[in-house]
Amino acid sequence: MSRPADLTRDNLIQAAIAVFSAKGFEGGSVREITHAANANQAAINYHFGGKDGLYHEVLKASVRAFAELSPLDVDRLAAMKGPQAVDTFFRTQLKALNRRDQLGRFLRIFTWETLARTQVFTDFLATENLPMFGVAELVVRKFLPPDTERTDLWIAIFWLLSQIETFIRPERLERPPYNLKIDQKLIDHLADRLSAMTVAALSTWGSDRAWDQRRSGSPASQAAPSS
Amino acid sequence: MSRPADLTRDNLIQAAIAVFSAKGFEGGSVREITHAANANQAAINYHFGGKDGLYHEVLKASVRAFAELSPLDVDRLAAMKGPQAVDTFFRTQLKALNRRDQLGRFLRIFTWETLARTQVFTDFLATENLPMFGVAELVVRKFLPPDTERTDLWIAIFWLLSQIETFIRPERLERPPYNLKIDQKLIDHLADRLSAMTVAALSTWGSDRAWDQRRSGSPASQAAPSS
DNA sequence: GCTGAATTCAAACGGTCGTTTGAGGAGTGA
DNA sequence: TCACTCCTCAAACGACCGTTTGAATTCAGC
Numbered sequence: 001m002s003r004p005a006d007l008t009r010d011n012l013i014q015a016a017i018a019v020f021s022a023k024g025f026e027g028g029s030v031r032e033i034t035h036a037a038n039a040n041q042a043a044i045n046y047h048f049g050g051k052d053g054l055y056h057e058v059l060k061a062s063v064r065a066f067a068e069l070s071p072l073d074v075d076r077l078a079a080m081k082g083p084q085a086v087d088t089f090f091r092t093q094l095k096a097l098n099r100r101d102q103l104g105r106f107l108r109i110f111t112w113e114t115l116a117r118t119q120v121f122t123d124f125l126a127t128e129n130l131p132m133f134g135v136a137e138l139v140v141r142k143f144l145p146p147d148t149e150r151t152d153l154w155i156a157i158f159w160l161l162s163q164i165e166t167f168i169r170p171e172r173l174e175r176p177p178y179n180l181k182i183d184q185k186l187i188d189h190l191a192d193r194l195s196a197m198t199v200a201a202l203s204t205w206g207s208d209r210a211w212d213q214r215r216s217g218s219p220a221s222q223a224a225p226s227s
Numbered sequence: 228m229s230r231p232a233d234l235t236r237d238n239l240i241q242a243a244i245a246v247f248s249a250k251g252f253e254g255g256s257v258r259e260i261t262h263a264a265n266a267n268q269a270a271i272n273y274h275f276g277g278k279d280g281l282y283h284e285v286l287k288a289s290v291r292a293f294a295e296l297s298p299l300d301v302d303r304l305a306a307m308k309g310p311q312a313v314d315t316f317f318r319t320q321l322k323a324l325n326r327r328d329q330l331g332r333f334l335r336i337f338t339w340e341t342l343a344r345t346q347v348f349t350d351f352l353a354t355e356n357l358p359m360f361g362v363a364e365l366v367v368r369k370f371l372p373p374d375t376e377r378t379d380l381w382i383a384i385f386w387l388l389s390q391i392e393t394f395i396r397p398e399r400l401e402r403p404p405y406n407l408k409i410d411q412k413l414i415d416h417l418a419d420r421l422s423a424m425t426v427a428a429l430s431t432w433g434s435d436r437a438w439d440q441r442r443s444g445s446p447a448s449q450a451a452p453s454s
Numbered sequence: 455g456c457t458g459a460a461t462t463c464a465a466a467c468g469g470t471c472g473t474t475t476g477a478g479g480a481g482t483g484a
Numbered sequence: 485t486c487a488c489t490c491c492t493c494a495a496a497c498g499a500c501c502g503t504t505t506g507a508a509t510t511c512a513g514c
Binding site: 008039040041042043046047 | 490491492493494
């Protein structure tokens, strides 16, 4: 474990986590990673068989870390009511996203994958299953009718996870045409708004909602509140 | 206008629209574009001064096309009530996204920019203003209190536009772990759900909503988020 | 038809990328 | 000490990238 060779291996993985989380898989180069790890470029191929293999290890480390470190206590989450669960879900993730720590990096890597999915990740998904999806399912099920179809369930999960992406790079808000100043206050405010919007949005899935607003051409549902 | 040189120029722009919309600015190579346009590689530098210049022309063509071709009739939109405006907004964009036509490509290009913003686009934004933002502002203002702060207004616009991104590449839903079959029926269903969720989410911004669900720890404010 | 400018072309340039090579160093067991 | 494996290293490889070059071709105006 503590052999010098393992040290190099670990250094490479740590450096890869930092680089891939910041620039994505395509954007991060092996030269940058090996330089950050004080290792030789050939080390990646020696230890991992190539850039893909290194990334695969990073993904494995990510799910492991999520299982161990995530402050998302699934049992506590399961006991919450829907709105509180959503809020906890969001606040945990937003906090992780904007901290410089390991968990934030892992979350960023997964979010990169939702933006531009790599073949490595696709293969990875085929063998392992991400706890993230389980957590998301737990949350959305609090809002969906028990007899919801599989398609709708996945749509809701997909949508919930995509809400996180919105804030993967909040610095976008700092540039034109938004020109907002990103500080902790704004992040908190963002979390408030996002959480409230998500609760309201997910509530539309309930079968007994007056929120189920349809367009004019669709089959008329009884409750058409208009604006 | 119809000189052979202009033909090459137009072919290059058309090919660039196709390539950049499919692969983004970074991912699309000049070799691929020139090959698709039956032009020489040097033509891009001759006519546009480089890849950046070509992309700039593509962006200009995009906003022009949006102004001319977009079925989003701003006046009609302005006359609608909030929910109907949201629904129209979504349905128009989702339809464009999933058609193979020019407008869908332009929309895709803009969405690429929200995922990975280029310097060209940043500079472009500094000089021109996108009608897209105006339309989004029109829609969200139907839900926001009249005295909404500039920050909140931009957050709402940012969020609304980001909802579109969710479906920029619906093929993601076809792969694990979702494994959904994307057909017209699903697209329609998606539009229904997304529209309903967005209406509900935007409605949380109103000061008179019971939807403004807060987490336990936050200052209990029944009304506007303030912060 | 002639002339000069506009345009096209094949080829090459310099750069970054991921990967491979083969020599050499470091550690271990006999 | 020896032999052996494990590991590191500088250098190079081949592929792709955007761009440049300079000659060849096409075009417009007279």
